[in-house]
Amino acid sequence: MTTPKKDGFHMPAEFELHAGTIMIFPERPGSWPYHAEPALKSFIEIWKAITKDEKLYLLVSPEKIQKAKLLCQKLKNIKILEIPQNDAWARDTAPTFVKNSLTGEVRGIDWCFNAWGGEYDGLYADWKDDNALASRFCSELYTIRCYNAQHFVLEGGSIHSDGQGTVMTTEACLLSPGRNPGMTKSEIEAMLCEYLGAEKIIWLPRGIYNDETNEHVDNICAFIRPGEAVLAWTDNQNDPQYALSAACLEVLEKEHIKVHKLPIPEHPVCITEHDLNGYVFEPGEDVREVGERLAASYVNFYFTNKSVLLPQFGGDNAGSDKRAAEIMAELCPDRKIIPIPARELLLGGGNIHCLTQQIPYFLRSDNS
DSSP: OOOTTTTTEEOOOTTSOEEEEEEEOOOOTTTSTGGGHHHHHHHHHHHHHHHHHSEEEEEEOGGGHHHHHHHTTTOSSEEEEEOOOSSSOHHHHSOEEEEETTTOOEEEEEEEOOTTTHHHHOSOSOOHHHHHHHHHIIIIISOOOEEEEEEEEOOGGGOEEOSSSEEEEEHHHHTSTTTOTTSOHHHHHHHHHHHHTOSEEEEESOOSTTOTTTOOGGGTEEEEETTEEEEEEOSOTTSHHHHHHHHHHHHHHHTTOEEEEEEOOSSOOBOOHHHHHHOOOOTTSOOOOTTOBOOOOTTOOEEOSSEEEEEEOOGGGHHHHHHHHHHHHHHOTTSEEEEEEOHHHHTTTOOTGGGOEEEEOOSOOTTO
């Protein structure tokens, strides 16, 4: 059985050139309060920003296709594709893409998706369409070769690549009982290296406090260039995030990664009674509570070809929002920082990076 590494493929970094971005139209009532109408305002801002820099592939269920076309009618550089799915988290359900540096060819990887934990601690009961999405995209919608990795549970938000052979993940996520309980840490590491073309795996111990994905790496730490990363941080030692971030910092420094601290919002972002009244939960779905602290982090940004789409939480966190934008502007002087209102996105359980999946630039042009 062939693998990406055997075929000369590797996972490029997100900050490298894209051919486009995949997103999914939001509609799941247990994720998006009030029929997703508040969240759609932020989605539209993201769509506008992406389509200025690169092509957007928007995946939409048959039930919402007309609404999507209406909302996007003024946007250029967008392709709306009809495909069934269970939720809007393209980072975790769309393919992970790998590239051959010699030929420029790009291929997809179809991991097994089980709603972040399956029967053990998954967040909803039916994930059949989500699990089928990656292979459908590659074979039916985008027509590129796709590696079948359905024997291994993985979400795209649990991995970050520097594009030069180093991949970051978290122990809290990939060693969780709901993923691959029959595999040892070393076996999981070997799997990542073989399918992502990696030479080194950096295991961060934890992620963002109360992150329901079992602490995805894309919420706590992200490469901004080879050997350099931003880390979600707080100086408040009484905040439960402090110990988690400090443990990650220790690992990164031992691995000689240059770390830039990106403070989390000063005030926790929590579920209100108004928020809760907008959800409609299905049987077997994770239910939210008033006062529940959400996993707010500015690290959940997204690189387009020319910009950084940066979450902004507003309200009491206006000062934190501004500081995060200033830090990212200093770290990414060649990109425009685009603030995106993100509290309504966070109500779904993730943020901008979780909702996007980049397609690396490739030399073929038949999918343009």
